[in-house]
Amino acid sequence: MNRRKKLTIYSMLCSSFVVSACQTPPSAETDREVIRIGHLPITHAAPLYFLDANQDDYFDGGAEVELVRFSSWIELMDALNAGRIDGASVLFELAMKAKERGIGLHAAALGHREGNAVITGNEIDDLAELKGESVAIPHTLSAHHLLLDEMLERAGVPYDAVDVVEMPPAEMPAALGEGQVASYIVAEPFGALGVQNGVGEVEYQSQDFCPDNCLCCALVLRDDFADANPEFADKFVESYAAAGKEAGDPTEQAIETHQAYLDVDDNVLEQSLGWISYDDLRIREEEYDYLQNKLTEMDLIDEPPDYSEFVNDEIVRDMDMDGESR
Structure with a gap:
């Protein structure tokens, strides 16, 4: 697929x-x-x-x-x-x-x-409950997408069973708290932010899946x-x-x-x-x-x-x- x-x-x-x-040229006032x-x-x-x-x-x-x-x-x-x-x-x-x-x-x-946490909403007790739900990652081409694939495979959840959405990292904790997504995988500090704000918990860390890193x-x-x-x-x-x-x-x-x-x-x-x-x-x-x-x-x-x-x-x-x- x-x-x-x-x-x-x-x-x-x-x-x-x-x-x-980005289009501003370097300053000409310095050598x-x-x-x-x-x-x-x-x-x-x-x-x-x-x-x-x-x-x-x-x-x-x-x-x-x-x-x-x-x-x-x-x-x-x-x-x-x-x-x-x-x-x-x-x-x-x-x-x-x-x-x-x-x-x-x-x-x-x-x-x-390291420093890539899989965060799930507080209502998720089993990863099978992600079926039919949205999971946010920062980009298709990211370690977070790879981690999502590994997580779903480990949980026996088909990749097609979840709706994978790309989302800017800073928006993910709020999206989880508002129920727009059921889980997200992201760079720090946004994993910790979701935990500290009480909207989610750590399901996995990246070292749980990958050899060394x-x-x-x-x-x-x-x-x-x-x-x-x-x-x-x-x-x-x-x-x-x-x-x-x-x-x-x-x-x-x-x-x-x-x-x-x-x-x-x-x-x-x-x-x-x-x-x-x-x-x-x-x-x-x-x-x-x-x-x-x-x-x-x-x-x-x-x-x-x-x-x-x-x-x-x-x-x-x-x-x-x-x-x-x-």
Whole structure:
């Protein structure tokens, strides 16, 4: 069965503010090198937040990371594919599809490990009760869709028995509380938000299904930017990985940095960060192979790029556990 024909599109509206922001050229008032990186406001992009907050420490004032915030993956990928941004923290599967279609991209690091919860409504006592109900995912090409497939198979529920809808992550907790969906699978902090708001509970975490890790979000760069700015691109990736170490540090200062980019309260953030890790952002080939095979099995990608074609995480692999280059 072709999953691509099964989905109901919940929301594809673009924000005119975000689109216009993407079209703004870098400032001509500075000689500093600038890299423009897209992201959604989720904990999976946290290494970018810590890099942005402390970028003068990483680049000594000689370069600048400009974060461009989007409200949906559709908006972000339009900007990335068109070259309006130089890279992004993006769903791994979406980037693979863009690569398959000929967009010059490569994955340089993961955004995180784990941190993808399956949330069900409080009235759901058995997953068989999802038959005939709606389940929200952020995009067809996402780890969350793969997790949904694994969950339904484990529960003995046919994929065709549920209505799978695409929905922006920020809308999912409210949609569950209002009965628009019976379950959702999403990036953090929106799983924790649903739990903390009392509208749902955790049915599974991603590690319950995938060997080692379900590859979810990755840092990808456009090849044209990296080719034109090799030293800056390498320094950016190195700094990104080092910032990831800070993102996973449960200090008061780290919590304040997360909250500066995510509009959630302490309890939500504490629970969310308890589900996610930023310690190891390498992209292992065996994990990628699992993802590649699963996407093909679900008929989501026809010819997914091979690991050697798409992944270039040499910078991250060459960093030791202290975040210093060897």
